[in-house]
Amino acid sequence: RRTRPMRETKLVPRVREVMETKVVCITEDEPITEAALKLLRGETNHLPILDGDHRLVGIVTTYDVTKAVARPGDRLCVRDIMTRKVVRTTPEEAVDIAAQKLERHNISALPVVDPQNRVIGMLTALNLGKLLGGRWKA
Amino acid sequence: RRTRPMRETKLVPRVREVMETKVVCITEDEPITEAALKLLRGETNHLPILDGDHRLVGIVTTYDVTKAVARPGDRLCVRDIMTRKVVRTTPEEAVDIAAQKLERHNISALPVVDPQNRVIGMLTALNLGKLLGGRWKA
Numbered sequence: 001r002r003t004r005p006m007r008e009t010k011l012v013p014r015v016r017e018v019m020e021t022k023v024v025c026i027t028e029d030e031p032i033t034e035a036a037l038k039l040l041r042g043e044t045n046h047l048p049i050l051d052g053d054h055r056l057v058g059i060v061t062t063y064d065v066t067k068a069v070a071r072p073g074d075r076l077c078v079r080d081i082m083t084r085k086v087v088r089t090t091p092e093e094a095v096d097i098a099a100q101k102l103e104r105h106n107i108s109a110l111p112v113v114d115p116q117n118r119v120i121g122m123l124t125a126l127n128l129g130k131l132l133g134g135r136w137k138a
Numbered sequence: 139r140r141t142r143p144m145r146e147t148k149l150v151p152r153v154r155e156v157m158e159t160k161v162v163c164i165t166e167d168e169p170i171t172e173a174a175l176k177l178l179r180g181e182t183n184h185l186p187i188l189d190g191d192h193r194l195v196g197i198v199t200t201y202d203v204t205k206a207v208a209r210p211g212d213r214l215c216v217r218d219i220m221t222r223k224v225v226r227t228t229p230e231e232a233v234d235i236a237a238q239k240l241e242r243h244n245i246s247a248l249p250v251v252d253p254q255n256r257v258i259g260m261l262t263a264l265n266l267g268k269l270l271g272g273r274w275k276a
Protein backbone atom coordinates (compact mmCIF):
# COMPACT_ATOMS: atom_id res chain seq x y z
CA ARG A 1 0.00 0.00 0.00
CA ARG A 2 1.55 3.22 -1.12
CA THR A 3 -0.60 6.29 -0.78
CA ARG A 4 0.54 9.60 -2.12
CA PRO A 5 -1.86 12.12 -0.70
CA MET A 6 -2.86 14.83 -3.15
CA ARG A 7 -1.59 18.14 -1.94
CA GLU A 8 -0.37 21.61 -2.77
CA THR A 9 3.15 20.53 -3.53
CA LYS A 10 4.73 23.88 -2.87
CA LEU A 11 3.28 24.02 0.66
CA VAL A 12 4.68 20.72 1.89
CA PRO A 13 7.92 21.05 3.85
CA ARG A 14 10.77 18.95 2.48
CA VAL A 15 12.96 16.60 4.50
CA ARG A 16 15.87 19.00 3.97
CA GLU A 17 14.12 21.68 6.05
CA VAL A 18 13.70 19.58 9.19
CA MET A 19 16.48 16.97 9.10
CA GLU A 20 19.52 16.98 11.38
CA THR A 21 22.78 17.50 9.53
CA LYS A 22 25.21 16.57 12.30
CA VAL A 23 25.24 12.77 12.06
CA VAL A 24 27.44 10.43 14.08
CA CYS A 25 28.25 7.27 12.06
CA ILE A 26 30.05 3.95 12.64
CA THR A 27 31.46 1.02 10.64
CA GLU A 28 30.29 -2.58 10.91
CA ASP A 29 33.57 -3.98 12.25
CA GLU A 30 33.58 -1.77 15.37
CA PRO A 31 32.70 -3.38 18.73
CA ILE A 32 29.21 -3.04 20.18
CA THR A 33 30.67 -1.17 23.15
CA GLU A 34 31.95 1.49 20.72
CA ALA A 35 28.46 1.79 19.19
CA ALA A 36 27.06 2.19 22.71
CA LEU A 37 29.55 4.97 23.48
CA LYS A 38 28.79 6.79 20.22
CA LEU A 39 25.05 6.55 20.80
CA LEU A 40 25.48 8.12 24.24
CA ARG A 41 27.98 10.78 23.16
CA GLY A 42 25.84 11.72 20.17
CA GLU A 43 22.75 11.71 22.40
CA THR A 44 20.96 9.77 19.71
CA ASN A 45 19.16 6.46 19.28
CA HIS A 46 20.39 5.79 15.74
CA LEU A 47 23.79 5.35 14.09
CA PRO A 48 24.01 4.91 10.31
CA ILE A 49 26.69 2.37 9.34
CA LEU A 50 29.06 3.35 6.51
CA ASP A 51 31.43 1.30 4.36
CA GLY A 52 34.93 2.37 3.32
CA ASP A 53 33.48 4.67 0.63
CA HIS A 54 31.22 6.39 3.13
CA ARG A 55 28.16 4.70 1.68
CA LEU A 56 25.21 3.60 3.81
CA VAL A 57 25.23 -0.17 4.50
CA GLY A 58 23.11 -0.47 7.63
CA ILE A 59 21.77 1.08 10.80
CA VAL A 60 22.27 0.29 14.48
CA THR A 61 20.11 1.67 17.27
CA THR A 62 19.88 1.61 21.06
CA TYR A 63 17.20 -1.01 20.43
CA ASP A 64 19.79 -3.28 18.76
CA VAL A 65 22.36 -2.71 21.53
CA THR A 66 19.62 -3.77 23.96
CA LYS A 67 19.54 -7.12 22.14
CA ALA A 68 23.15 -7.72 23.19
CA VAL A 69 22.10 -7.21 26.84
CA ALA A 70 18.97 -9.37 26.62
CA ARG A 71 20.69 -12.29 24.94
CA PRO A 72 24.46 -12.02 25.53
CA GLY A 73 26.26 -14.93 23.84
CA ASP A 74 28.78 -14.09 21.18
CA ARG A 75 27.55 -10.83 19.68
CA LEU A 76 30.59 -8.62 19.68
CA CYS A 77 30.62 -6.37 16.62
CA VAL A 78 28.19 -3.92 15.13
CA ARG A 79 27.67 -6.35 12.23
CA ASP A 80 26.21 -8.92 14.66
CA ILE A 81 23.32 -6.66 15.65
CA MET A 82 22.88 -4.21 12.75
CA THR A 83 19.90 -3.95 10.38
CA ARG A 84 21.03 -4.20 6.75
CA LYS A 85 17.86 -3.26 4.87
CA VAL A 86 17.67 0.43 5.67
CA VAL A 87 14.54 2.44 4.99
CA ARG A 88 15.83 5.84 3.85
CA THR A 89 14.75 9.22 2.54
CA THR A 90 16.15 12.02 0.39
CA PRO A 91 16.42 15.77 1.07
CA GLU A 92 13.74 16.50 -1.54
CA GLU A 93 11.15 14.06 -0.22
CA ALA A 94 7.99 15.59 1.26
CA VAL A 95 7.79 15.24 5.05
CA ASP A 96 4.39 13.54 4.96
CA ILE A 97 5.77 10.77 2.74
CA ALA A 98 8.69 10.36 5.16
CA ALA A 99 6.22 10.25 8.08
CA GLN A 100 4.34 7.45 6.32
CA LYS A 101 7.57 5.45 6.00
CA LEU A 102 8.19 5.71 9.74
CA GLU A 103 4.65 4.61 10.46
CA ARG A 104 4.60 1.72 8.00
CA HIS A 105 7.88 0.26 9.29
CA ASN A 106 7.41 1.08 13.00
CA ILE A 107 10.74 2.91 13.14
CA SER A 108 11.66 6.34 14.41
CA ALA A 109 14.43 7.59 12.11
CA LEU A 110 15.43 7.61 8.45
CA PRO A 111 18.94 8.29 7.16
CA VAL A 112 18.86 11.00 4.48
CA VAL A 113 21.02 10.00 1.49
CA ASP A 114 22.34 11.70 -1.64
CA PRO A 115 22.29 10.00 -5.08
CA GLN A 116 25.60 8.26 -4.26
CA ASN A 117 24.00 6.71 -1.17
CA ARG A 118 26.09 8.85 1.15
CA VAL A 119 24.48 9.98 4.40
CA ILE A 120 23.89 13.73 4.49
CA GLY A 121 21.43 13.88 7.38
CA MET A 122 19.04 12.10 9.67
CA LEU A 123 15.28 12.56 9.92
CA THR A 124 13.66 11.47 13.20
CA ALA A 125 10.08 11.21 14.40
CA LEU A 126 11.05 13.97 16.82
CA ASN A 127 11.95 16.32 13.94
CA LEU A 128 8.52 15.60 12.45
CA GLY A 129 6.76 15.96 15.79
CA LYS A 130 8.23 19.45 16.08
CA LEU A 131 6.37 20.47 12.92
CA LEU A 132 3.17 19.80 14.84
CA GLY A 133 3.96 22.51 17.36
CA GLY A 134 2.80 25.15 14.90
CA ARG A 135 -0.07 23.26 13.37
CA TRP A 136 -2.97 24.57 15.39
CA LYS A 137 -1.68 28.06 16.01
CA ALA A 138 -4.32 30.70 15.39
CA ARG B 139 9.40 29.36 28.85
CA ARG B 140 5.89 28.00 28.52
CA THR B 141 4.09 28.94 25.32
CA ARG B 142 0.47 28.05 24.83
CA PRO B 143 -0.30 28.79 21.22
CA MET B 144 -3.70 30.35 20.66
CA ARG B 145 -5.87 28.00 18.70
CA GLU B 146 -9.32 26.71 17.93
CA THR B 147 -9.49 24.46 20.96
CA LYS B 148 -12.09 22.13 19.55
CA LEU B 149 -9.94 21.37 16.49
CA VAL B 150 -6.85 20.25 18.35
CA PRO B 151 -6.58 16.46 18.74
CA ARG B 152 -6.11 15.27 22.32
CA VAL B 153 -3.43 12.89 23.56
CA ARG B 154 -6.16 10.27 24.17
CA GLU B 155 -6.85 10.06 20.42
CA VAL B 156 -3.31 9.16 19.36
CA MET B 157 -1.70 7.48 22.40
CA GLU B 158 -0.91 3.76 22.65
CA THR B 159 -2.91 1.97 25.30
CA LYS B 160 -0.99 -1.31 25.41
CA VAL B 161 1.92 -0.41 27.69
CA VAL B 162 4.60 -2.81 28.94
CA CYS B 163 5.84 -1.75 32.41
CA ILE B 164 8.54 -2.82 34.87
CA THR B 165 9.52 -2.32 38.54
CA GLU B 166 12.77 -0.75 39.73
CA ASP B 167 14.10 -3.87 41.48
CA GLU B 168 14.10 -6.00 38.32
CA PRO B 169 17.44 -6.75 36.63
CA ILE B 170 18.58 -4.73 33.61
CA THR B 171 18.51 -7.91 31.52
CA GLU B 172 14.78 -8.20 32.25
CA ALA B 173 14.26 -4.59 31.13
CA ALA B 174 16.17 -5.41 27.93
CA LEU B 175 13.95 -8.45 27.27
CA LYS B 176 10.76 -6.45 27.87
CA LEU B 177 11.93 -3.65 25.58
CA LEU B 178 12.57 -6.15 22.79
CA ARG B 179 9.37 -8.14 23.33
CA GLY B 180 7.31 -4.95 23.44
CA GLU B 181 9.15 -3.59 20.36
CA THR B 182 9.45 -0.33 22.21
CA ASN B 183 12.14 2.07 23.33
CA HIS B 184 10.45 3.04 26.62
CA LEU B 185 9.29 1.22 29.76
CA PRO B 186 7.47 3.15 32.48
CA ILE B 187 8.49 2.00 35.97
CA LEU B 188 5.69 1.37 38.48
CA ASP B 189 5.72 1.01 42.28
CA GLY B 190 3.68 -1.53 44.24
CA ASP B 191 0.54 0.62 43.85
CA HIS B 192 0.97 0.78 40.05
CA ARG B 193 2.01 4.43 40.24
CA LEU B 194 4.60 5.93 37.90
CA VAL B 195 8.00 6.33 39.62
CA GLY B 196 10.41 6.46 36.66
CA ILE B 197 11.18 5.51 33.10
CA VAL B 198 13.85 3.29 31.52
CA THR B 199 14.68 3.30 27.82
CA THR B 200 16.88 1.45 25.34
CA TYR B 201 19.11 4.51 25.66
CA ASP B 202 19.57 3.81 29.39
CA VAL B 203 20.28 0.12 28.76
CA THR B 204 22.91 1.26 26.26
CA LYS B 205 24.63 3.07 29.16
CA ALA B 206 25.10 -0.26 30.92
CA VAL B 207 26.87 -1.56 27.79
CA ALA B 208 29.03 1.52 27.29
CA ARG B 209 30.19 1.70 30.89
CA PRO B 210 29.69 -1.73 32.51
CA GLY B 211 30.73 -1.66 36.19
CA ASP B 212 28.18 -2.60 38.78
CA ARG B 213 24.89 -1.48 37.30
CA LEU B 214 22.59 -4.44 37.76
CA CYS B 215 19.04 -3.30 38.46
CA VAL B 216 16.61 -1.01 36.69
CA ARG B 217 17.01 1.46 39.58
CA ASP B 218 20.70 1.89 38.68
CA ILE B 219 19.92 3.27 35.21
CA MET B 220 16.36 4.67 35.46
CA THR B 221 15.30 8.32 35.16
CA ARG B 222 13.22 9.40 38.14
CA LYS B 223 11.92 12.80 37.04
CA VAL B 224 9.48 11.75 34.35
CA VAL B 225 8.01 14.28 31.94
CA ARG B 226 4.41 13.14 31.48
CA THR B 227 1.12 14.00 29.84
CA THR B 228 -2.60 13.41 30.40
CA PRO B 229 -5.29 12.04 28.07
CA GLU B 230 -6.92 15.48 27.81
CA GLU B 231 -3.77 17.42 26.93
CA ALA B 232 -3.66 18.90 23.41
CA VAL B 233 -1.20 17.12 21.12
CA ASP B 234 0.67 20.31 20.25
CA ILE B 235 1.42 20.95 23.93
CA ALA B 236 2.64 17.35 24.24
CA ALA B 237 4.78 17.85 21.11
CA GLN B 238 6.35 20.91 22.74
CA LYS B 239 7.25 18.84 25.81
CA LEU B 240 9.05 16.30 23.64
CA GLU B 241 10.90 19.07 21.86
CA ARG B 242 11.86 21.03 24.96
CA HIS B 243 13.21 17.99 26.78
CA ASN B 244 14.64 16.27 23.68
CA ILE B 245 12.82 13.03 24.46
CA SER B 246 10.70 10.77 22.28
CA ALA B 247 7.92 9.49 24.55
CA LEU B 248 5.66 10.61 27.40
CA PRO B 249 3.79 8.29 29.78
CA VAL B 250 0.10 9.24 29.91
CA VAL B 251 -1.16 9.28 33.51
CA ASP B 252 -4.54 9.51 35.24
CA PRO B 253 -5.12 11.76 38.32
CA GLN B 254 -3.80 8.96 40.59
CA ASN B 255 -0.54 8.94 38.63
CA ARG B 256 -1.28 5.54 37.15
CA VAL B 257 -0.06 4.87 33.62
CA ILE B 258 -2.93 4.52 31.14
CA GLY B 259 -1.00 4.98 27.91
CA MET B 260 2.13 6.08 26.13
CA LEU B 261 2.52 8.94 23.66
CA THR B 262 5.52 8.74 21.32
CA ALA B 263 7.00 11.07 18.74
CA LEU B 264 5.97 8.40 16.25
CA ASN B 265 2.30 8.74 17.26
CA LEU B 266 2.60 12.49 16.69
CA GLY B 267 4.48 12.04 13.42
CA LYS B 268 1.53 9.96 12.17
CA LEU B 269 -0.73 12.98 12.53
CA LEU B 270 1.42 14.66 9.89
CA GLY B 271 0.47 12.03 7.33
CA GLY B 272 -2.85 13.79 6.79
CA ARG B 273 -1.68 17.34 7.14
CA TRP B 274 -1.22 18.33 3.54
CA LYS B 275 -3.95 16.23 2.04
CA ALA B 276 -6.10 18.13 -0.43
Ligand SMILES: C[S@@+](CC[C@H](N)C(=O)[O-])C[C@H]1O[C@@H](n2cnc3c(N)ncnc32)[C@H](O)[C@@H]1O
Pocket residue numbers: 046059060061063064082083085086087088105106107108109110111181182183
Ligand atom coordinates in the same frame (compact mmCIF):
# COMPACT_ATOMS: atom_id res chain seq x y z
C1 LIG C 1 11.34 -2.09 14.43
S1 LIG C 1 12.06 -0.87 15.48
C2 LIG C 1 11.09 -1.09 16.91
C3 LIG C 1 11.43 -0.11 18.02
C4 LIG C 1 10.97 1.32 17.87
N1 LIG C 1 9.68 1.45 17.27
C5 LIG C 1 11.98 2.19 17.12
O1 LIG C 1 11.55 3.09 16.42
O2 LIG C 1 13.17 2.04 17.30
C6 LIG C 1 13.63 -1.45 15.89
C7 LIG C 1 14.46 -1.97 14.74
O3 LIG C 1 14.31 -1.12 13.64
C8 LIG C 1 15.57 -0.97 13.02
N2 LIG C 1 15.56 0.32 12.32
C9 LIG C 1 15.56 1.56 12.84
N3 LIG C 1 15.58 2.51 11.88
C10 LIG C 1 15.57 1.85 10.70
C11 LIG C 1 15.57 2.24 9.32
N4 LIG C 1 15.56 3.54 8.96
N5 LIG C 1 15.56 1.28 8.39
C12 LIG C 1 15.55 -0.03 8.73
N6 LIG C 1 15.54 -0.48 10.00
C13 LIG C 1 15.55 0.45 10.98
C14 LIG C 1 16.59 -1.03 14.12
O4 LIG C 1 17.84 -1.47 13.65
C15 LIG C 1 15.93 -2.03 15.08
O5 LIG C 1 16.41 -3.32 14.87
